[in-house]
Amino acid sequence: MANLTMIQAITEALDQELARDEKVVIFGEDVGKNGGVFRATKGLHAKYGDERISDTPLSESGIGGMAIGMALHGFRPVMEIQFFGFVYEVMDSISGQMSRTRYRMGQTRHLPITVRSPFGGGVHTPEMHADSLEGLMAQTPGLKVVIPSSPSEAKGLLTASIRDNDPVVFLEHMKLYRSFREEVPEDQYEIELGKANIVKEGSDVTVVTYGYMVREAIKAADQLEKDGVSVEIVDLRTVSPLDMETITASVEKTGRLVVVQEAQRQAGVADKVASEVSQRSILSLEEPIKVVAAPDTVFPFGLAENDWIPGADDIVDAVNEIK
Numbered sequence: 001m002a003n004l005t006m007i008q009a010i011t012e013a014l015d016q017e018l019a020r021d022e023k024v025v026i027f028g029e030d031v032g033k034n035g036g037v038f039r040a041t042k043g044l045h046a047k048y049g050d051e052r053i054s055d056t057p058l059s060e061s062g063i064g065g066m067a068i069g070m071a072l073h074g075f076r077p078v079m080e081i082q083f084f085g086f087v088y089e090v091m092d093s094i095s096g097q098m099s100r101t102r103y104r105m106g107q108t109r110h111l112p113i114t115v116r117s118p119f120g121g122g123v124h125t126p127e128m129h130a131d132s133l134e135g136l137m138a139q140t141p142g143l144k145v146v147i148p149s150s151p152s153e154a155k156g157l158l159t160a161s162i163r164d165n166d167p168v169v170f171l172e173h174m175k176l177y178r179s180f181r182e183e184v185p186e187d188q189y190e191i192e193l194g195k196a197n198i199v200k201e202g203s204d205v206t207v208v209t210y211g212y213m214v215r216e217a218i219k220a221a222d223q224l225e226k227d228g229v230s231v232e233i234v235d236l237r238t239v240s241p242l243d244m245e246t247i248t249a250s251v252e253k254t255g256r257l258v259v260v261q262e263a264q265r266q267a268g269v270a271d272k273v274a275s276e277v278s279q280r281s282i283l284s285l286e287e288p289i290k291v292v293a294a295p296d297t298v299f300p301f302g303l304a305e306n307d308w309i310p311g312a313d314d315i316v317d318a319v320n321e322i323k
Contacts, residue, residue, distance in 0.1 A: 004184045007177040009151035010040050010116075013158040014078065016188050018048050021076060024162060027054045028063060028080030028116075037082055038118060038177055060086050064093025068101075071111040078162060084119035084171060085128035085299070087136075098167040099142030110165040114158075120173035120212055120262060121309045127301040130174065132263035132294075134211075137169045138240035139267065144168045144193055145240040149176065149214035152184045156191030157237060164193060173212040196243035198250070202232035205319050206250040208273055209260035210236040213310070217260060220315035229323050239269045247273065248281045255286035258318045262309055265293035287322035 004012065017024050026041060032055040035042035045053040056063050060081055067077040081087055087094070094115060101111045121130045137145045146161055146168055148154040154172065161168040199214060200221055207217045214235045221231035232250050236242065251257050257277055259270040274289045292314050300308050 001183040002186050003181045004151045005178045005181050006148070006151045006154045006172070007038055007040055009155040009184050010158055010172065011042060011044070012184070013155045013162075014041060015044060015047070017159060017162045018044065018052055020188065023074060023076045024078065025052050025054070025070065025075050026078045026080070027056050027066065029056055029058055029082045031055060031080050036080065038174070040080070040116070060089035061093060064090035064098070067113045067115075068093060068097055068111060071113050072109065076112045076162060078114045078116060081115065081117035083125070083129040084117040084133055085131040087117065087133055094137075094143070094167070094169070095140045099140050102142060102166060111167050112162075112165045113167045114161045114164075115167065115169045116158075116172065117170075118172050118174045118177070120175055121299065121305040122175040122212065124302050124305060125174070130301070130305070131299045132261070134171055134239055135263055135268040138269055138272065142167070143240065144238060145171070146193060146238050147171045147173070147211040148237065149211055149235050151182050153191060153197075153235075153237060155184055156189050157193070159188060160190040160193050163190065168193070171211070175212050176215075179215075191237070194238045194241050194243055196246040197235045197237055198246070199233040199235045200231065202230040202254065204230040204254055204323060205256040205258060206232045206234060206247075206254045207258045207260060207315065207319070208234045208236065208247055208250075210239055210269070211262065213260045213262055216310070216312045217315055219312035220319070223312065223316055224319055229319060231319065236269070242273065242276065244276050244280065248277060251277055251281050252284040255284055256322050257285065258290045258292060258315065258322070260292040260310065260315055261294075263294060264296045264299075265291060266296045268293060290318040290322055292318050
């Protein structure tokens with residue numbers, strides 16, 4: 001075991017996959033000698049060279065097109081979008097091409113592409129750098145969308161994403177990169193995509209969330225525990241496809257549900273979860289479902305994030321409304 005930050009766990013996963021499979025290649029803006037903006041690829045260029053780790057021009061659409069071409073010719077590309085707010089520039093490649101290729105070719109061809117990108121607020125980036133656009137990706141059939149909440153999750157989920165034979169959007173919350181460490185197995189391992197994780201067991205209310213909001217949910221649960229409220233926390237890990245089996249089993253146990261996301265509520269993952277639970281387990285609900293999300297405005301930048309992003313206090317308030 002090694003005590004790693006999330007960014008270190010990501011680097012380790014990339015390193016091990018490059019060593020395991022010569023068809024794995026990594027490319028993006030400044031990922032080569034510089035090691036990427038957040039140093040996710042630090043040291044990999046020196047180890048594997050230009051043919052495996054390469055810098056690209058400042059063109060997200062070009063990066064996406066390159067990934068598609070390489071995947072069709074037998075490679076397993078890991079492309080990096082430097083900040084996920086730039087994803088609009090490559091939406092045709094991701095939603096219009098990557099997600100459709102398997103269906104377009106009658107299930108005879110696959111695109112084993114991993115789209116890595118940092119996202120999320122709390123680090124006061126410039127405009128269009130922190131946008132939480134996972135809901136947009138989750139609405140695209142043919143894509144898996146994965147969001148880890150810890151170093152050990154990041155390594156196992158990224159390994160599984162790279163080995164998946166279909167496109168995976170792998171989103172890394174910037175605030176989690178270096179905010180804490182945990183013990184991470186040194187050997188390679190996979191965490192199954194599409195499976196949620198019970199972070200904390202409880203009996204009074206279910207809180208479903210993902211990414212950095214898992215940390216806020218844990219803070220809220222600790223606070224509520226002092227008031228005698230037992231909270232069960234479900235970490236989605238994969239926001240598309242959703243693990244509704246785990247979610248509904250928890251809701252049927254507690255009878256109450258709070259769904260939490262950092263992103264704006266409109267067209268988000270939280271409303272999808274709420275809708276599915278309403279259709280599957282409405283007779284198990286003792287109170288209306290509560291959704292905690294950011295306001296339906298554009299993602300702010302700088303210090304304005306502080307008043308926009310939901311946190312532990314908002315989760316506590318939502319739980320107290322239905323406990």
